[in-house]
Amino acid sequence: MEIVILPDGAAVGAAAAARIAAVVQRKPEAVLGLATGSSPLGAYAALADLVARGEVDLSRTSAFALDEYVGVPPESPLSYAATIAHDATGPLGLDPARVRTPDGNAADLEAACSAYEAAIAAAGGVDVQLLGIGANGHIGFNEPTSSFASRTRIKTLAPRTREDNARFFGGDLDAVPMHCITQGLGTILDARQLLLVAQGESKAAAVAAAVEGPLTAMVPGSALQLHRTAVVLLDEAAASKLTLADYYRFTYANKPAWQRVD
Numbered sequence: 001m002e003i004v005i006l007p008d009g010a011a012v013g014a015a016a017a018a019r020i021a022a023v024v025q026r027k028p029e030a031v032l033g034l035a036t037g038s039s040p041l042g043a044y045a046a047l048a049d050l051v052a053r054g055e056v057d058l059s060r061t062s063a064f065a066l067d068e069y070v071g072v073p074p075e076s077p078l079s080y081a082a083t084i085a086h087d088a089t090g091p092l093g094l095d096p097a098r099v100r101t102p103d104g105n106a107a108d109l110e111a112a113c114s115a116y117e118a119a120i121a122a123a124g125g126v127d128v129q130l131l132g133i134g135a136n137g138h139i140g141f142n143e144p145t146s147s148f149a150s151r152t153r154i155k156t157l158a159p160r161t162r163e164d165n166a167r168f169f170g171g172d173l174d175a176v177p178m179h180c181i182t183q184g185l186g187t188i189l190d191a192r193q194l195l196l197v198a199q200g201e202s203k204a205a206a207v208a209a210a211v212e213g214p215l216t217a218m219v220p221g222s223a224l225q226l227h228r229t230a231v232v233l234l235d236e237a238a239a240s241k242l243t244l245a246d247y248y249r250f251t252y253a254n255k256p257a258w259q260r261v262d
Contacts (some may be wrong), residue, residue, distance in 0.1 A: 001230045003211060003248040005239045009199040012233045013042025016130065016197050019231065020047055021056040023128045023193065030127040031120075032063040033188070034099075035140075036083045039132030039197050048091035058092050062123050064116075065101040066131075066140040067182040070154065073105060078168060102152065102181035113152045113181055120187070129191035133198050136160045137206045137219035141182035144218045148226065150184030185223045194230040196221070198238040207234060208241040 006012050020043070024030050034040075050056045065084050074081035081101040089099050100119060106112035120126060131139050136158060142150065143158045157165075162176040169175040188194070198207050210221030211232060224230040239245050 001211065001224060001227070001232060002252075003232045003234070003239075003242070003244075004252050005234050005236065005242075005245060005249055008235050009042050010046075012197050012199055012235050013044075013046040015233050016040070016043035016195055017046035017050055019193075019195055020128055020130070021050050024056050024058055024061055027127060028057065028060045030061050031123050031125065032058075032061055033126040033129030033131075033183075033191055034063050034065050034084055034088050035130045035132050036065065036067070036080050036087070037132045039199065039203075040130050041087060042199070043130060043197055044087050044091060051091075051093050058094050060098075061094060062098040063088070063094055063100070064120055064123070064126060064183075065099075066129075066188075067180050068102040068104040069177040070104040070109065070179040070181060071177055074101070079104070102183075104181050109154055109181065113154065116152045116181070116183075117187065120183075120190075126191035128193040128195055129188055131188070131194060131196040131224075133196060133203060133206050133210060133221045134161055135164060135202060135206055137209055137221045139185070139196070139221050139223070140188060141180045142185050142188075142220040144220060146185055146217060146220050148189070148217065148223050149186045151187050152181065152183050155180055155182050185220060189223060189227055192229065194224055194227050196224060196230070196232045197234075198232070199235045201237040201240060203238045204241040207232070207238050208243070212243055 065080055068080045072079045089096055102116050103112040133139055141155050165176050166173045209219045215222050215225050
């Protein structure tokens with residue numbers, strides 16, 4: 001796992017965008033894993049700027065969203081299908097036909113989960129998966145105690161997660177869905193590269209537990225410790241509880257030029 005501590009959220013977004021762009025430049029038909037929430041917005045904005053400048057072309061790139069609420073129509077602005085379309089598909093110049101989200105309104109939700117797994121496999125797997133992390137350590141909607149071997153499935157959202165997401169529903173906790181479909185930790189770990197971004201002091205405890213704590217289902221983000229190519233991009237606030245922060249700064253500053261992606 002590589003830990004990169006950057007000055008601020010804008011630098012985190014730019015670094016994430018550079019890494020995604022490098023993958024697509026090598027492989028124009030790459031498969032991206034897209035996250036929602038506030039954490040990846042800077043990465044999408046920085047990547048959209050690279051697209052606008054003609055430095056990278058994502059028109060042949062495919063993408064799979066991490067998760068979707070159960071029972072929220074895809075045309076609702078509160079759905080993750082709509083969020084991905086607004087934050088990523090349009091600004092990044094992705095072909096909407098190549099962008100897929102889980103079907104949280106399927107008549108048979110279990111079949112929809114299996115179909116999503118099959119679609120990822122048929123696309124050749126995810127080349128780079130963008131991730132955020134919740135205050136309770138969740139990635140995707142894999143709440144604490146999720147199995148590291150889990151696949152795309154239906155999950156019940158933890159109270160803390162619903163409270164954190166109530167801001168998107170006008171502050172009305174009762175309006176936040178109780179269930180979701182999420183890629184499992186096993187599904188996420190199958191991606192060739194993982195790219196976790198975190199900004200702000202509110203994420204510091206979760207980041208420290210995921211990066212430096214024990215490997216435990218109580219902190220789903222700690223699953224990244226099992227991946228051979230996981231990069232964690234943090235601003236100073238999100239890195240504030242790391243014990244080895246100075247070491248991470250030293251190793252990044254002294255990284256060989258041929259390994260750098262800035």
